[in-house]
Amino acid sequence: MINLILLCISGFIAAFVDSIAGGGGLISLPAYMLFGLPPHIALGTNKFSSTTAALTSSIRFIKEGKADLSLLKFIVPFTFIGSVLGVKSVLIINQSFLTPLVMILVLVVGVYSLFSKNLGLESHYKGKTRKLIIIGTFFGFSLGFYDGFFGPGTGSFLIFGFIKIFKLDFVEANANCKILNFTSNIAALITFAIEGKINYFYGVLVALFMVLGALIGSKIALKKGAKLIKPVFVTMSLAVSIKMLLSL
Template sequence: MLKIVLLCLMGFTAAFVDSIAGGGGLISVPGFLMAGLDPHIALGTNKFCATSGSFTSSLKFASSGKVNFKLLKYLIPFTLIGSILGVTIVQFISADFLRGIVLVLVLIIGIYSLFSKSLGRKDNFSGITKLNLFYGIVLAFSLGFYDGFFGPGTGSFLIFGFIKIFKFDFTKSIGNAKFLNFVSNISALIMFALHHQIQYKLGLPVAVFMILGARLGTKLAIKNGVKIIKPIFVTMSLAIAIKMMFEL
């Protein structure tokens, strides 16, 4: 019973953080591992719970007008295709060679965000053009593939990408990133389910608390914008980089 209570609290915290800036898996995955689950079962159960929280957060951002569906209708198919390819290819190729590259990129994003005073403060989106749509499609496909293939830092890359390519502020960037990330999560969740790598008895109560954490985090992100999002975004980007550094 105590194990479930602790996992629920960790799940709530993970979803709260993830709905604001991504990186919730840094909290929830170790929690499932500490509970004694096999690594594959831990990842599958976490994906089940996290997708529930991600869906809740995406709906909240969408209902608050922070998701641009005119843009996402072009990006979602490429994210889904990339994710399916990534999940398929990871079965045959080791992801180790990606670690060094991703580590450097996540560090750059975290440090740049820390020292850039103007990053994501204002919404300067001026419409969809052929150029920004092309870059957006490349971003969507690449990070869909990356999320299916490897995963860590996907949320950070998406948020940063939406800010730099489309000139969204932090709040709209994370709203669009959250929705796109939810799409890429679906294929991975299906794969874990097909391989019977989800422990639903443990996952269901944690999923409920992740939904609650996602609702609260999204509400605070929408209300406070860059004031709350940027510090947590920088912290989680650097935390992902440090975690990956220790795994090298």
């Protein structure tokens, strides 16, 4: 019973952190594995519960008007397609060679954000253009594929990409990121469900706590703004790099 309580608390913290700046999987996935679930079941169950949290955060950000749905309607389909192809590809391609590369990229993103004092603190978004839509759809497809194929650091790449491409602040970038993250998660979740790799008892239980964590986290992110999100984002980006380094 104590282990189950700790698992639920871990889910709450993971969703809370993830709704602010991404990286919640660093907390929730190891928690499932420490609880004793086999790796493939832990992956599927974590995807189930984290998808519900991503949906909760997405709805909250949409209600507050922080997500640009007129832009996302072009990007979301490509993100979903990319994720489906990524999931299918991971079944036939060895992904181990990606770990060192991704670790370096996430580290660069974190360090660059740390030393760029004004990065993402103010929004300079001037609306969508044909060029931005084309770049955005390619970006969404690529990150969707990556999330389905490998995953670590997806949140960091999405937030950083929205800031650099669309000149959004951290709050707006995080809002749009959550919707794309939810989209790519759905594709992977469907695959895990078809393969029977989800423990729904634990998944539903933890999902309830993750929904609560996502609600509180997104509320704080909206209230505190970019000045809160940026340091958490940098911290989680560096944490992803360290976690991947230790797994080499």
